[in-house]
Amino acid sequence: MPAGTLLYAQSGGVTAVINATAGAVVEAARKHRVRVLTADDGILGVLRESLFDTSKETIAAIRALAHTPGGAFGSCRFKLKSPGEDRRRYERLIEVFRAHDVRWFLYNGGNDSADTAWKVSQLAEEFGYPLTCVGVPKTIDNDLPVTDCCPGFGSAAKYTAVSVREAALDVASMSETSTKVFVYEAMGRHAGWLAAAGGLAGQSPDDAPQIILFPERAYDEAAFLARVEKVVAKVGWCVVVASEGIRDADGRFIADAGAGQDAFGHTQLGGVAAHLAGRVHDALGMKVHWALPDYLQRSARHIASKTDLAHAQAVGRKAVEFALAGRNATMPVIVRTSDSPYRWKIEAAPLAKVANREKKLPAGFIRRDGFGITAAARRYLEPLVRGEAYPPYGRDGMPNYVRLRNPRVRRVLPGWAD
């Protein structure tokens, strides 16, 4: 039994399968007889010494995490500054780590969280505290570099593709006397991965979605409206999938009306679909509806991808392995070795290569006209949405999502003010 405690925390926007990663971490650590604490609300829980002891949970509850969406331990949007700018917080982290004998720290998140993980991984060198820090990938945005894909994306992608296919059948049925144009707004601040996944809803250019708007292409209103008109004339109706992050030729977010900023300094988006719908209505005089699934798309465990679930569990298990092996400042990443049959494995990547970089859609994934996906995009996307992994349901017709008892760890340190 290795001496010391493993601390796991969740950070950034949660996903349908981040808890599956958490469950895999706890189960893998138990096999090595390593105690796992979790921090409440990500790195904030470490600073506040607000920790939970997973050893008090039954193995059944831990396994039920695999089918429970959201972040069971709480997540946060909070970015550590550099040790030079924020020495006090780093010293506090070490104080808490030391008080609870934390030797391994696993931080499960996206781009910003990888940056935090990387900073924490430098503690040993900068402050002389012996810690192995491993980042664990997660983001529905699928925009982490190095890894072939990000746990959480496949399930959100499946939700998107299925929802667009279903809504399109509705629109097609009603188009003769009702809605002609339907706009679906997909998440993705700077990269159009989820919007691209909407493309899996159809096969031919006349299938829905007939138009996809990517943040990787400047939004041209005249070209968009002309395309809508053309599609409606040919097909009778038109389904548009628009990324929340589309911008005009000057780089201004289309959704920027009334937008604020989140804690990371990102523009807070929302409203692209409503805007596009209004333009179609006013400029083309067509009846239009729109959907903004918002958090539904990233928490829809009921339609999770089996492939995605397998990825999420694998990175959790490997993160424990890397941590116990002392592979500091690494992240388990998914490496695709074959498209068909789909084959993949987990390797270790340096956290420094992952942090603060965003992977956009390759140009070869966007059709030449800018309004759809290519065969290469399909080859990439399809395996990620493959397979179903339904949660168990109760007699009440509702999914049995687990609520952990989360036994609190006794605080041993004096209080702390963020």
Next chain:
Amino acid sequence: MPAGTLLYAQSGGVTAVINATAGAVVEAARKHRVRVLTADDGILGVLRESLFDTSKETIAAIRALAHTPGGAFGSCRFKLKSPGEDRRRYERLIEVFRAHDVRWFLYNGGNDSADTAWKVSQLAEEFGYPLTCVGVPKTIDNDLPVTDCCPGFGSAAKYTAVSVREAALDVASMSETSTKVFVYEAMGRHAGWLAAAGGLAGQSPDDAPQIILFPERAYDEAAFLARVEKVVAKVGWCVVVASEGIRDADGRFIADAGAGQDAFGHTQLGGVAAHLAGRVHDALGMKVHWALPDYLQRSARHIASKTDLAHAQAVGRKAVEFALAGRNATMPVIVRTSDSPYRWKIEAAPLAKVANREKKLPAGFIRRDGFGITAAARRYLEPLVRGEAYPPYGRDGMPNYVRLRNPRVRRVLPGWAD
């Protein structure tokens, strides 16, 4: 083999299981060796003599309708006026019926469609054409009178309850540093059935949704904001389910900004969630997100209710039985004989009693404070969302929804201008 043709058509907003009704109609009629034609886009297809011959479809394709959302034959929003006002259209209907030897007409829809079906059922008496017309219930709004519930509602209700439960787990995870309030907008023009179904997401008053806004209660902004503030203070975050149809004390739709009218003369809604979110943001200064699932909620066959599917198929089979038995101007309705265990049967109701009436939520289903559902509402709702009925999926990770070949029936009449 009874002489004559059975004509089936779909009308009004489609659902996740209206095609299941269609499939049951065709299969039941085949057992009686009755040919089934369908009309393109509801009653419009009859007027236009735009018909399809289902006998050319394989039984496998017909059965696949049970797991395919949308309206496979096209639907419409088109209301027949009275024979006195619109004699020309009624004569045309008879002309088309006669040309194709239609003896039985099944019209599958909601309130307005029941009115159309009732008018057509009077053809025999008013125009001397021997026809048996049977209405078949369907609406996600669940607002038809007489029947205990409406096919299509249970699946939309399940989608709503599951989506709210999932999104709430997301909001709870992130609330420490991110979104505090989440607003989900449910369909339901005049009745709060789907909003009420959102209440199944939680059990206690502190579970999400902590606030439901029903069209049956006047919207009071001050009371709403005070409640949001109170919930956030106690729980840390707040999930609101708002019906699209909420109105203020003067009866004005909250969503009315910029609204138009649909073909039935109803105000076209949408935007309640965005409005409420804006008020919470401005008045309380809280970070807020909102979702507008729109058509997703009524086409989500992937999360259909097994009970709802059974209802949809049963009304289809019974409609054929009633039609062949000459029970003109009737509708098969669902009668609940027991809550627990849930038991139900199909009976015949007079179409005249169903048409043009809306069943609102009973007062006993809304909690005294107006912000939640009662135990009586749960007893009613729970059986309707019970059971899963997943569609088959392909190797591409997508549901295998069927596309009928829809062989056209040769037109034998001169053209027609609507």
